[in-house]
Amino acid sequence: MTTLGQAALAAVALLFMLSAPAFLSEHQIHILIQILFFAYLSSCWNILGGFTGQLSFGHALFLAVGAYTSTLLLLQLGVSPWIGMLAGGTLAGALGLFIGYLSFQYGIKGTFFVLVTLAFTEIARIIALNTSAIGGASGLYIPIRGNDLWHLKFVNKSHYYYLIFGLLLIVLAVTAWLERSRTGHRLVAIRENEDAAEALGINLLRYKLLATALSAFLTALGGTFYAHYVTFIDPSTLLNMNMALEITIYSIVGGIGTLLGPLLGAAVLVPIAETVRAEFGHNYAGVDERGQAMSLLDVQGVTRSFGGLRAVSNLSFAVERGSILGLIGPNGAGKTTTFSLISGFDQPSAGQVLFKGERITGLSPDVICLRGLTRTFQIMQAFPKLTVLQNVMIGAYARHRAVAAARAHATEVLQKLGMAARVDEQARNLTLADLKRLEIAKALATSPELLLLDEVVSGLTPTEVEELVGLIRNIRADGVTIVMIEHVMQAIMALSDTIVVMHHGEKIFEGQPRQVATNPAVVQAYLGEELAVA
């Protein structure tokens, strides 16, 4: 194809890409963004892997550095992600120089270089998981909403699309330059025959480090993009081996060391990977449409058997963000067991629970709490000799390291629950109503996204129930999603958006409060005739 033909084709492609968002759905744009994202990452990788011939499987590390740097700068210091992006890139470049220097200076090549980069990534992952300052296992969540250009937050996906497209054009320009420049030619020489290259005056170390730093810097920019698109980052997604592999595969399959190779690879393979992911769940690398269309809590086919007895049987329901779900049923229906299964105090015999799109089955309660899901107990589990404030501070410590910060937050929570007057009383001296509120306060102090309330109004007088219902509504208004087990119809009917009815461990009905009250099966199993009329 002639140069003119090539240019024409490129122009048409460019035009197409620029106008694509206009006639595609949000979901389709999301797929395109994924393709461009991986094409971008692969192209960055290509600079080191393709051109210079040093196969790194550690680029997930640079991605993570970019993501975490800009996110932390934003969350802790309010720094704009545009600046954070550059900071992240610089940091990643430095890290790349470090790893590169160690490897190249000590002659670590080929398979061993692959393994060393994987080792660094794994070390980073373990450290990240254990460093609560950067979110630990529960990761970091960027809570900005609405359009905010300075803070890199857009409502329309198309804006993200243009951003990643812009980044892709940048890396393509860099690659094109490499193809034509002395630097790039020297890198290729190194790839082909190091000894020969050295003999012709090429300083191997310097050029390899240059390629590494450049590749790392650019990859980190992609990491910042990822963080602010998905608005949630954690070590298990960014630093898992599959992410590391994905970045390299698209380049290798599409054509290593070429300009368009990574693009082709990504364009073909990403949609395939995406389909697989959509079908089979997402334990593997990828960019999820988090927080957007997905349910906050997804209970899937959960069963709990004790020997021959099934306490919970094939239970499935989903809870949308910002809603209140009521869980009702006769005693022994399996409601509290369900709460235990969701919150990690018990393991299901089958099925799984997804929270924010991630599998939490098998995790311990404290880890689940740190991820944003907290429960209260039916039989109240206060710390009897501690004061009310101290009790709640224990909850606050989940999110606040400093004692003063925890105290402040705990006080705030207690005020919201109308217990400001009793902060210094010992828990064992409280009335029932106050104990119930304390239970809620403790849980609320952990700043949960999802709160499991287990019979928080039972045993209260109607007036007290009324008060608590109002408080719970306020909690929901603050953005907390709630699942509540209750026998008191007054509360359930008033609060729930959706109700799930359980009987003998199974879900026998799910629907809106009005529907529940009139459903014959529910009436027969649980409500009885009198309540049905109300």
Add this chain to the structure above:
Amino acid sequence: MLNVRGISAQYGRARVLSEVGFDVQEGEVVSVVGANGAAKSTLVKVISGMLRPTSGHIIFRGEDITSRPAHEIVLLGIAHVPEGRRLFGEMTVLDNLLLGSTHTAARMRRKEGLERVFSLFPILRERRNQRASTLSGGEQQMLAMARGLMSMPRLLILDEPSLGLAPRVVTEILNAIQTLNEDGLTVLLIEQNVRHSLVISDRGIVLENGVVVLVDRSEALLSNEHTRRAYLGA
């Protein structure tokens, strides 16, 4: 015993052998001589099955072995001691020898085989538990030949056995070849060192640029004008 007929071979698009043909009778020592790049090694690789020819046939004791894989050809009685020896350096001398006799027929005659090679090359018995890479150049060549002998071949192909060896050692090797031939082994010898190889051979084949240019009895070749000028520095 061995009939090479119209063998042509190429590497990529470069034709390296063109219509090569000759015979080796049982009990003979035949040399293939020629300069570097004459494709001598390519020729023997075709014979031993390491390379596929583009056309032609190799017939060994009446059987067409052209498209047989290398490991089967060994079973039929051809042992190829490759250029550069290609010993299993990290393994012991003894292991290398045992590996030479992995196919069943040879395995049963291992003891006999070991005795033969140890009496031919006593130094190998001495060094039998040493790693092959620790041996001197000459000893390595002896080991390579011994390894080939362990498969109880009828035809032994030696590719550049004197490469990189001191003259004294070369003489030892050549003597060994003669002894083996006197005991009835047929030998096909590839050598750059034309004089040495023709001295112990019955016949010689001169290969130039992948084409056979001369086939004759060794004495005749030694006195031939062309070979003298080209290879013997007359």
Add this chain to the structure above:
Amino acid sequence: MSSALVLQAIVSGLLLGGVYSLICVGLTLTFGVMRIINFAHGEFLMVAMYATYFFAVGFKTEPYAAIVVVLPGLFLFGVLVFHFLIRPIQSRDPLNQMLLLVGLSLVLQNGALALFSPDTRAHQSSLLYSKLELGDVIIGMPMLIAFVVSILITLALYWQLRFTELGRMIRAAASDRGAAELMGINVNRVNMLAFGMGIGCLGVAAPLIMPVYYVVPDIGTFFILIAFVVVVLGGLGNFVGAMLASFLVAIAQSIGALFMPGSTAPVLPFLLFILVLLFKPEGLFGRPAR
């Protein structure tokens, strides 16, 4: 820090080392000896574990009984994978080989995900809670069994490779393919057997570790990196070295867990790995390359 605690950590580490050793003895053969960069090693283990699970649940037996089926099954699986996937591209760039195996690992993982769902499964062995108590130190029975078998298997493979006919042929084929062919060795067949053996080892490992690990589609990814680390630390191709490296790595992790913050102890094997590669690239127990 009581000495009993440290002692327990050492013993637990040793036992965990046995588990690691079991899992990577096969990799020592396929990667250490044959130099096949088998990134799918973990997924073969995963397949073996699912096979063990279904066998044990289906026939209502101890997981250990599954060895009779899973060992030959995995051997066969390895042979087939080698014959159809690896052999055709053996002559090309090792990069292609690695990529192919990475692809295989992804296919197996996703296949398992599709067939078996992401649920964890566990099959209780009746031995799960039985233990040995030596003074203050508690030794779980399943771990002890795994430990003992790992030593046996390592020694068996070492002996096999070093002293038997087949072992010699495997080493020769790995050392110089062409020369091995000239010995009359059917290199393709030998390689196929060797690879099958390496994968077959996982057929022994899976039933043994079944009592102590959940079965999930991504269980392979837990072990794959450690396995490579151990094989390299032990000196490529050195069975006993890999076994010792397993113990070393696991004990380091176990003792490290006593002192290190959070659960950061698992970084130790990787740190050790990087350091060894920098300063002693032939591995802790390997011979220096000439």
